Amino acid sequence: MAGPIFILIYTFMGIFIGFLADAANRKNLLAVSLFFWSLMTFLMGFAQEYWHLALLRFGQGIGEAGCTPFAASLIADYFPEAARGSAMGFYNWGIYTGYSLSFAVGNYITRANIMGLGWRWTFFICGIPGFLVSLVVLITVKEPQRTQGTGERAHNVNTPSSLSLSQRLSRILQPFLSPSLLLLCLAGSIRNAGGYVWAYNAQIYFSQYFPGEDVGRWLSWIPLVGGSFGVLFGGFISDRVVKKRGLPARVWVLVISQIVAAPFLVGVLWLSPPYAFLLLIPANIIGEMWVGVTLAIVVELVPPVIRTSAVAFYLFIITNIGGNMPLLVPPLTSLYGLRTALLILFPGMYVAGSLLFLLTLCVARRDQRKITSAETEPLLPESDEVSQEEHHKRT
Secondary structure, X not given: OOOHHHHHHHHHHHHHHXXXXXXXXXXXXXXXXXXXXXXXXXXXXXXXXXXXXXXXHHHHHHHHHHHXXXXXXXXXXHOOHHHHHHHHXXXXXXXXXXXXXXXXHHHHHHHHOHHHOOOHHHHHHHHHHHHHHHHHHHHHOOOOOOEOOOOOEOOOOOOHHHOOHHHHHHHHHHHHHOHHHHHHHHHHHHHHHHHHHHHXXXXXXXXXXXXXXXXXXXXXXXXXXXXHHHHXXXXXXXXXXXXXXXXXXXXXXXXXXXXXXXXXXXXHHHOOOOHHHHHHHHHHHXXXXXXXXXXXXXXXXXXXXXXXXXXXXXXXXXXXXXXXXXXXXXXXXXXXXXXXXXXXXXXXXXXXXXXXXXHHHHHHHHHHHHHHHHHHOOOOOOOHHHHHHHHHHHO
């Protein structure tokens, strides 16, 4: 249900939907995507066969694919550059709210066995709020005017609706051919891999090494508190430093936060409860700073008219690489054991991501120096006569 097939559908649909959003009303598409995602979730509670769940899971991928690209593009037009990091961080509270609720609802609602329906109420309860929120988005959210990269209103931004599919795809891919943005995507993919590995194996790890431990009692609130505070704090910090030192300051936030969070994660996998759970709090606060910050960097590096598609393409890259990394857990577990496998693929990915973010920073500065030197060079070389005249004046 969470393997490569779902990831491919989720990410490819994100790019397709992103094409629509770059020339259409993003607010309406966001509301439709959220409603469809919630409908698929709600209907999973009625599934009678495995293929029912698989088909509805694919439907979830279609609905989910539209949410972050649309939302990130809208946020970029609602907020100026100096506030985008915080806004993206606040939006990403949803990740940690949902992750925490999955432990609370999945463990306790299933045990409650409401009306004898067991796990089915998990999907009913998780699907219903989305219907209401999609209606609120449709009624209250306004479609903002698309902005330039600096936050100025774009009165004459050309939409890509008149371009062919190949032209539009080329227009989206072109920014991602720059070394700095390519490295940013690779760094984000590696860091994202660590999150996927832990999300899919946290319950398994504690059940295997600490049987009888009530995982839901801890993980139903720690990701919510730590992760939500982390993404908001990371965005706030990057917004403050970007005012003084520009866009590279956001990358420094990524470099430092991931390397600092890694030792706490080692402690999570080395210590026993409750200390293992308690160390997840600082690990989430510091380690989850990256989510909103990287989205803010992406929308600031691409032209405003392709922001939605660019975010979808960025998510396509980091999700296909990071989302398939949990497939390495079983073979590594058979060789070294689950704890060692998670040490390699959980805190190890944080360290690797930090180093790649640092490399991104170095390449971005090199590109910036090239642009600056190109701008200062004269467009036309001096003629020999002018050079000789200047020489006589000096002598």
